[in-house]
Amino acid sequence: MPRWALRTGPFARIAGNSHQFRSLPPDYAYLLGLYLGGGCISAHPREVFRLRTYLDRRYPGIVDSCKEAMGAVLQASSVNAFLKPDNCFEVSGYSKAWPCLFPQAGPGMKHTRPIELTRWQREQLEHYPKLLLRGLIHSDGCRFINTGKGGWRCPRYAFSNASKGILRIFCDACDLLEVDWTTAPRTVYVSRKADVAFLDTFVGPKR
Numbered sequence: 367m368p369r370w371a372l373r374t375g376p377f378a379r380i381a382g383n384s385h386q387f388r389s390l391p392p393d394y395a396y397l398l399g400l401y402l403g404g405g406c407i408s409a410h411p412r413e414v415f416r417l418r419t420y421l422d423r424r425y426p427g428i429v430d431s432c433k434e435a436m437g438a439v440l441q442a443s444s445v446n447a448f449l450k451p452d453n454c455f456e457v458s459g460y461s462k463a464w465p466c467l468f469p470q471a472g473p474g475m476k477h478t479r480p481i482e483l484t485r486w487q488r489e490q491l492e493h494y495p496k497l498l499l500r501g502l503i504h505s506d507g508c509r510f511i512n513t514g515k516g517g518w519r520c521p522r523y524a525f526s527n528a529s530k531g532i533l534r535i536f537c538d539a540c541d542l543l544e545v546d547w548t549t550a551p552r553t554v555y556v557s558r559k560a561d562v563a564f565l566d567t568f569v570g571p572k573r
Contacts, residue, residue, distance in 0.1 A: 387486040390467075393435035395494035398468070398487065399501020400432055402532050403525075407464050407471040415464040415471075419505070421455045427573040428504045432457045435501075439467070481531030491535070495542040496568045502536050509571050512557070523556040523565055 401407075405419040417436070421429050429447060436445045436459050447457045465471050470481050483491060491498055503509075507525035525536050536554050540547045545561045547554050556565060 387467075388489070390490070391438045392494050392497055393438035394467070395490050395497035396431070396501040397435040397439055398490065399498045399503075400435070400505045401468055401501075402470070402476070402481070402529075402535065403502050403505025403507070403527065405468075405505070407468060410460065413462055414460050415462065416458055416460050417464045417468070418456055418458040420450075421457060421505070422572075423449060423453050423455055425504075425572045429455045429457060431504070475528070476532065477528035477530075481529050481535070483535060491539060492542060495539040499536070499539045499543070499565070500569050502532075502539070503565075503569050504572065509562075509565075509569065520557075520559065521562050521566075523562060523569070524553055526553040528552055 400419045400421075401417065404421070405417060408416050408418070410416055419432055419436075421432060423429075433445050433447055436457060440459050440461055443459055443461055445457065445459045447455055450456055461467075469484055469487075470476065472479060502525055503523065506527050507523060509521060509523050511519050512522040513519050525533070527533055527536075533549070533552070533554055537547055537549075540554075540556065543564070545556055545564065546558045547556050549555070556562060
């Protein structure tokens with residue numbers, strides 16, 4: 367039996383724990399994007415949980431940004447990063463608060479269960495849509511050059527995820543920033559030249 371089954375539900379709030387969600391640093395919105403795109407939370411002894419994100423070693427700047435964001439949210443706790451055999455970096459930190467800070471956590475893959483933001487998370491989205499979009503793209507998205515007949519070339523952003531709920535969150539962030547988007551199965555595209563240029567001001571190519 368998994369440890370979270372001993373609670374009143376998957377990763378339920380720890381009794382007696384309270385959090386000042388509105389006092390979270392802006393880094394939380396970026397970390398939320400990374401978690402939704404490619405992170406997981408696992409239970410450990412003594413009601414401690416581990417948040418892990420998996421990032422491509424080709425982009426050390428993103429690894430550093432993840433470490434900084436996780437450190438800002440954790441404050442006094444340490445953040446670890448190490449290279450795995452599959453050439454990705456695992457960035458992780460331990461805290462009793464992770465199930466409260468990321469209530470989307472639970473057993474199984476994210477796309478097998480509903481994923482929605484809580485009211486206070488939506489407030490974070492409304493305050494920091496750029497940071498959330500940046501985190502989502504850094505985890506499960508990319509900026510690439512789209513080509514077509516006649517030799518035309520133009521940059522384009524794409525975000526892919528198997529979870530309809532997470533795709534919806536990406537689209538909601540775009541809507542807040544008045545960025546146009548189109549969809550294909552499991553993928554959202556930002557293609558309009560002005561919108562790509564706007565995303566370039568706070569996302570840009572992965573580094």
